[in-house]
Amino acid sequence: MNQLAEELNEVLAGTVAERLFSEMGRHMYFPKGIITQGAEASERAYRFNATIGMAYEHGQPMMLDALRKELPGLTPTEAVAYAPTGGVLELRKAWKAALYKKNPSLEKKNISLPVVVPGLTAAVSYICDLFVEPGDTVIVPDLHWPNYRLIIEERKMAAGITYPLFSGNAFNVEALLEGVRQAGQRRGKAIIVLNFPNNPTGYSLTLEEADRIANGLLEIARGGTDILAIADDAYFGLQYENNLLCESMFARLTNLHPNILAVKADGPTKEDYVWGFRMGFVTFGGRDLTDQQYDALTKKLTGIIRSSVSSSCSLSQNLLLKALTYEGYDAQKAGYRAVLEGRYKAMKKKLASMKLPGGLEPMPFNSGYFMSFYCEGFSAEALRKKLLDEMGIGTVSLLDRYLRVAFSSVEEKDVDDLCEAIAQVVAELQA
Ligand SMILES: Cc1ncc(COP(=O)(O)O)c(C=O)c1O
Structure with missing residues (x-):
């Protein structure tokens, strides 16, 4: 195993994240290669920066006139330069601040800095890269976004275990918890996907259902099962009735118990009406995880990004950053x-x-x-x-x-x- 991966595993030793890692997750690291050297140079190379594979002229990345004409509000760096592997830092900070605003239960809870990935599909897929391996089971409701199946079963060679989403007109809390209990008994760990509002039914949890899920998971975690709870918040904030949970289950599960790792997959795709921007975020939340441990987890995720798409589109990141601070x-x-x-x-x-x-x-x-x-x-x-x-x-x-x-x-x-x-x-x- 690479020395850098070993160092990250050392930092995470004894945490639920370390116990839940897939083989890929354990081996992953962010190399101190071209990207790190380029980042160092962009801070300190005051004469010439001959590191990164971009073409510069007069201190700016080269940019075709046709693109300048269409993108007058962006500098060439914002429009065409590579974004950092984990995303534009200002955007990550702005998204994190927005998470606290949109999810009141996150107050005083420490979460990681969100990492930018190319859409929520990539978010779910990369989370599975880190934590799911052949032979694992991932618990999803019978009515789910079909792409989960492709990711879990064909990409990760794991099994998607389903439970009936509804019991009468309500969410089937007990079936979900029973699935988690059984997975815990089989392998000591359980991986669940919580997607509300749900695709394809358009169902969101009531506050009471959300409480029952959180309490049930807490009890199972106390019994010794490690739980990875993936919150797919693609349709975040679109609840149209009273008494529904309007925040993410991520906010409820973060900091709940040392055996629970909550991971939030979200992004502007539907929230900000930019379906084709291909941008999403992954954020980690665990009980008592330190900033150093979040940093180690984030480095592993950026290793996944670096080894697949290298980085996400900088144009959409910079446009979204402007949108987030736009008046109106x-x-x-x-x-x-x-x-x-x-x-x-x-x-x-x-x-x-x-x-x-x-x-x-x-x-x-x-x-x-x-x-x-x-x-x-x-x-x-x-x-x-x-x-x-x-x-x-x-x-x-x-x-x-x-x-x-x-x-x-x-x-x-x-x-x-x-x-x-x-x-x-x-x-x-x-x-
Ligand atoms: C539940 C759910 N998760 C994830 C996604 C994927 O979103 P993105 O287009 O950002 O990859 C969708 C898109 O339809 C979805 O319905």
């Missing part, structure tokens, strides 16, 4: 959120007022971008195809049993027509 940023975000909430309310109202054909059942939803129908007695895929072929309406079928509808993408005025069309096509399928 909060107001415009609130405005967009209100538009989504309007579509949600329209969907709820229409579904409550309609007589839906038997077998077409809206599942509980209270947040996010989506809602899903449970399809009983007919094929969800047949419904999807018929909606597309005969009505020109695009939806997503999952497991041939669920139809996912992204109300986030349908104008409020069209929501009634959308629901009518779905009901009509189901009735035709059943005729």
Whole structure:
């Protein structure tokens, strides 16, 4: 094993992170190579900086006129230079400050500096690189973002163990906890993914459910099981009903018990309406982890980044940094959120007022971008195809049993027509 990896493992010795590492996680380190030497030179090389593979002219990176014309608000360094492997420092600090503002339960809890990765997909994938290895099990609800399966089962060669997301109209807290208990008994550790608002159902936890999950995990951790809790907060902050948990479960689980490591995967993709920016953040939260230990964990994660994509897009990072401090940023975000909430309310109202054909059942939803129908007695895929072929309406079928509808993408005025069309096509399928 590389000497630098051994040093990082030494710093993390005895922590839940060290116990949870995959083989890749254990071996990973951030090399003292070109990047470190380049960073040193950018601080101290006052005559010539002949380190990094970029082309400079008059002290600035070269930049094509066509790009200068399109990006007048950015300096060449902001627009075209490489970003540091872990991301633009100012942006990381700004995101961390925002995490405390958006998650009141984080108050007085020490978390790591978020690391920039190229999107939430990369965030989940890199977290799994650090902690999941062949033979491990990762506990996800039966209704989950399908990409988890690709990451967990095909990339990491682990097993995705599912539990029923719902018990009646509520989140199935007991099934999740039972999965964690069983994983603990088998291997002494459990890895869970908590995604609220959930894709594909648009379900967020009630405050009471969130408390029960946190208390249940605490009890299991006290019994000696190491728990990795991955909070996928892709749709953070889009809760539309009272009494829902509006902050991340990460905030509840950070600092809860020395056997629990919480890791937050989030980013501006949906929160800031920049889907194609390809930017996300990974943040660690553990009970009593020191800054030096967070730094060691972060170095391992930057090793993962360096060895895969090297660094994330600097243009989007610098644009987001400007957006975060732009006057009117909060107001415009609130405005967009209100538009989504309007579509949600329209969907709820229409579904409550309609007589839906038997077998077409809206599942509980209270947040996010989506809602899903449970399809009983007919094929969800047949419904999807018929909606597309005969009505020109695009939806997503999952497991041939669920139809996912992204109300986030349908104008409020069209929501009634959308629901009518779905009901009509189901009735035709059943005729
Ligand atoms: C639950 C969930 N996690 C992660 C992602 C991926 O986000 P990104 O586009 O930032 O990779 C999505 C995107 O649809 C999602 O629904």
